[in-house]
Amino acid sequence: MKKLLGSKAAAVAASGLISGMLIVVFSISSAALVFSGGIAGHINQGIGIALFGAAVTNIIIALTSSYQGSVSSPQSANAAILALVTAGVAAAMPGAGHGQVMVTIMLAIALATFLNGALFLGLGALKLANFVRFIPYPVIGGFSAGAGWLMTKGAVGVICSVPFTMADLPLLAQPGAAMKLFSGVFFAFLILFFMRRVNHFLVLPLMLLWGMVFFYVAMFAIGGSVESAKANGWLLGPFPAGSLWEPMSLDDLAGADFLAIAYSLPHVGSLLIISLISFLLNASSVEVLIKRDLDLNDELKYAGIANLAASAGGGMAGFHSLSVAALNNRMNAESRAVGLIVAAICLVAMFLGASALSYMPKPVIGGFLLYGGVDFLITWIVLARSKLPKADYLVVMLILVVIASIGFIEGIIAGILSGIILFVEKYSQVNVVKNELTGENFHSNVERSFRMTEALKKNGARLYILKLQGFIFFGTANNLLSRVRDKIEKAGPAAQLGYVLFDFRLVHGLDSSATMSFTRLNQLAESKTIRIVMVSVAQNILRQFDQAGITYNDGGTFYVYSDLDRDLEWCENQVLSEMKQVAGHDDDSMLQRMRREMFGDDDWKIFEKYLEKVSVEGGHKLIRQGDPSDSLYFVEAGEVTILLELSDGKTIRIRTMGAGTVVGEVGMYMKNKRTATIIAETKSVLCRITSESIERMTKEHSAIAMRFHNFMARTLAERLSDTNKMFTALLD
Numbered sequence: 001m002k003k004l005l006g007s008k009a010a011a012v013a014a015s016g017l018i019s020g021m022l023i024v025v026f027s028i029s030s031a032a033l034v035f036s037g038g039i040a041g042h043i044n045q046g047i048g049i050a051l052f053g054a055a056v057t058n059i060i061i062a063l064t065s066s067y068q069g070s071v072s073s074p075q076s077a078n079a080a081i082l083a084l085v086t087a088g089v090a091a092a093m094p095g096a097g098h099g100q101v102m103v104t105i106m107l108a109i110a111l112a113t114f115l116n117g118a119l120f121l122g123l124g125a126l127k128l129a130n131f132v133r134f135i136p137y138p139v140i141g142g143f144s145a146g147a148g149w150l151m152t153k154g155a156v157g158v159i160c161s162v163p164f165t166m167a168d169l170p171l172l173a174q175p176g177a178a179m180k181l182f183s184g185v186f187f188a189f190l191i192l193f194f195m196r197r198v199n200h201f202l203v204l205p206l207m208l209l210w211g212m213v214f215f216y217v218a219m220f221a222i223g224g225s226v227e228s229a230k231a232n233g234w235l236l237g238p239f240p241a242g243s244l245w246e247p248m249s250l251d252d253l254a255g256a257d258f259l260a261i262a263y264s265l266p267h268v269g270s271l272l273i274i275s276l277i278s279f280l281l282n283a284s285s286v287e288v289l290i291k292r293d294l295d296l297n298d299e300l301k302y303a304g305i306a307n308l309a310a311s312a313g314g315g316m317a318g319f320h321s322l323s324v325a326a327l328n329n330r331m332n333a334e335s336r337a338v339g340l341i342v343a344a345i346c347l348v349a350m351f352l353g354a355s356a357l358s359y360m361p362k363p364v365i366g367g368f369l370l371y372g373g374v375d376f377l378i379t380w381i382v383l384a385r386s387k388l389p390k391a392d393y394l395v396v397m398l399i400l401v402v403i404a405s406i407g408f409i410e411g412i413i414a415g416i417l418s419g420i421i422l423f424v425e426k427y428s429q430v431n432v433v434k435n436e437l438t439g440e441n442f443h444s445n446v447e448r449s450f451r452m453t454e455a456l457k458k459n460g461a462r463l464y465i466l467k468l469q470g471f472i473f474f475g476t477a478n479n480l481l482s483r484v485r486d487k488i489e490k491a492g493p494a495a496q497l498g499y500v501l502f503d504f505r506l507v508h509g510l511d512s513s514a515t516m517s518f519t520r521l522n523q524l525a526e527s528k529t530i531r532i533v534m535v536s537v538a539q540n541i542l543r544q545f546d547q548a549g550i551t552y553n554d555g556g557t558f559y560v561y562s563d564l565d566r567d568l569e570w571c572e573n574q575v576l577s578e579m580k581q582v583a584g585h586d587d588d589s590m591l592q593r594m595r596r597e598m599f600g601d602d603d604w605k606i607f608e609k610y611l612e613k614v615s616v617e618g619g620h621k622l623i624r625q626g627d628p629s630d631s632l633y634f635v636e637a638g639e640v641t642i643l644l645e646l647s648d649g650k651t652i653r654i655r656t657m658g659a660g661t662v663v664g665e666v667g668m669y670m671k672n673k674r675t676a677t678i679i680a681e682t683k684s685v686l687c688r689i690t691s692e693s694i695e696r697m698t699k700e701h702s703a704i705a706m707r708f709h710n711f712m713a714r715t716l717a718e719r720l721s722d723t724n725k726m727f728t729a730l731l732d
Helices: 002-034 037-064 076-091 098-125 129-134 137-160 175-197 203-221 226-231 250-254 258-290 296-312 322-330 336-352 362-387 390-405 408-428 450-458 474-490 512-528 539-547 564-578 590-598 601-608 665-670 691-700 702-731
Strands: 433-438 463-472 499-510 531-535 558-561 612-616 621-623 631-637 640-645 651-657 661-663 677-680 684-690
Touching: 002 037, 002 076, 002 137, 002 203, 002 322, 002 336, 002 362, 037 076, 037 098, 037 296, 037 336, 076 098, 076 137, 076 258, 076 362, 098 129, 098 250, 098 258, 098 296, 129 296, 137 175, 137 258, 137 362, 137 390, 137 408, 175 203, 175 362, 203 362, 258 296, 258 322, 258 408, 362 390, 390 408, 408 474, 450 564, 463 474, 463 564, 474 499, 474 512, 499 512, 499 539, 499 564, 512 531, 512 539, 531 564, 558 564, 590 631, 590 702, 601 702, 631 665, 651 661, 665 702, 684 691, 691 702
Parallel strands: 463 499, 499 531, 531 558
Antiparallel strands: 433 463, 612 684, 621 677, 631 661, 631 684, 640 651, 640 677
16 A cells, blocks of 8 residues: 555656646746747746746646646647737837836736636636537637647747748848747657657657757757857847746836727737637547546636636636646546646746746747647648538638738637538528428328228328428528428429428427518418418417517418317318318218128128117217227217326327227227227217127127128228328338
8 A cells, every 4th residue: 555655646746747847838938929029028027927827727726626637737829819919018009118018018918817717717607618619610620720820920939039920031031040940840840740649648748858958969069058049049048037927016007008908908808719719628638538527617617716816916827738637647646736746846937947947948949839839730721621521621711811811800700700600501401390291191190981091191292291390590491481382383283282281399499580481481371372380389489470470360371279180180171171071971981891892781781780889979988098998989970089098187189080980999909908098079979899799700600700800900900001101201
């Protein structure tokens, strides 16, 4: 046990030491990116606030995260956007003194960290973190690619101390700048090469260590010196002696230009979006790494608190680092102590490490930043091309081009607009029709006589049934209208459409513009003498119909009812009525059909002796649920309904049987207890045959009994065949 504890402690200590050095390098590289160009001379202050932010966020996240190996770090993508904030503040103060500019920049950074923390805390506290996951994937890709481009530009500026713009390209071609750029690019692609080919947690820290060692070995090999490297701009320093971090006083704050900060707020908004996206990607990747879910709301909330605390001292924003979490996981060092060790190393570097940090080579720091930017660009420009649909890939490229050519804010606007357009275009192709049916393959739970059933099948095309689903908006509603119009136009004179039935049971809602399509559908129905029937329509949708001026149930063409089965029965009755086949009356009963198809006159007279004629009033219960199954009934006139009685006293209609049908046969043949109640809907005339009579007929007239059984078997097979066709239509 002691040995085990000792090995765990050693792993935690080693991981904390390596992680701490990595976070220091990440902080330096982020500061170099933010404090570049005209404010590069204040990089020491930038490193100080980056290290302060890393120390504070690591203490809080180490103590609160549900993954004990979590370590916080400044994010390079955030730094690329924060560089736009600092550049914007400086540009908005052309005549101000250098001290006032720096105070304003430092306050802008603190404000950005504060807003970042407030956003994280608010989303986490309101349990809204999962909404971040709804950002369209190609939009995330476009923002990531844009951040990669900004990181690449910033890295070139860090390496060469020359902005990466068209106007400054000649300066980059000068021998000194070109040599620095070559060194940084070579190191960046070396990191990229090994990171993509060697799956080991020590690759990145070893590459950074190797880069610094190689730089000094090469410098001394060609006869250079540290002083000459500083003089020629190869090193970050020199920095002033002492602490890198000094909190701002109230007097300092009073000298800040708040109007210049206000001008930078759009870029701060961009930073918040990128920060949210980065957090989502990092947290999701950590979940995959540790093979369990994190509470995203808690992680976001505590990261928000950590950033709010960091903003109090002017620190840069930071949150969970994926690469360091992977290192801790691989080293079996999942302990809160790791984050605390990292925080301690950051504090030591912040207070005592100014002179040591001044020896960091720019090609190594800039090369690391360049690696991050190029990695983003390769992921979203090269690799994504074969993984994303063409439309999604074009959205990624559009956002990247807008960010690179115009600006990040404009890129965000383009991303939001393209995401909306892409959503509308894709969702409009989603089929809101769950099932497309006709009266030929779908019918109500009313069983009719053979001739009526055949008549409905023959004229089933007059009834068009659409089961809808999801949310209907202007795109899908217009497609629905086109679908009905095409159905009307394609229907020939023999199959003229008479009824269109929409089932709204699975529809969650529709937007206001979609109601216009139903208004046009109503107009189309009036011109073609077609009745539109809508069933199971939610009250909120009915209110939208009312507000749109759509009238229904007034004797016109538009009807709204509540029950699909009953309304389908109504439509079938209308079709039969139009065919002069009045529902509930038919001169071809099942007994007459049996006599015609199975018996001669003499045999029929014998069979009739086993039948018992029964006349009942409406409401009479022929069969009670749970009773023995000892008989079946042929419905000669009227209607009976099969009801399933529930434990709460409610009933569900299973089927209604009209004249010319048979009921109770399944239970009688299976000899089970009755599974449902059968009640007469109207005054009805039935012929009853009992299982006792059938047994007696089998003994006395076996040939006649056999014909009866054959007829019943064929009737059941026909019913099963119709049911199979209906289920097949529902599955298509």
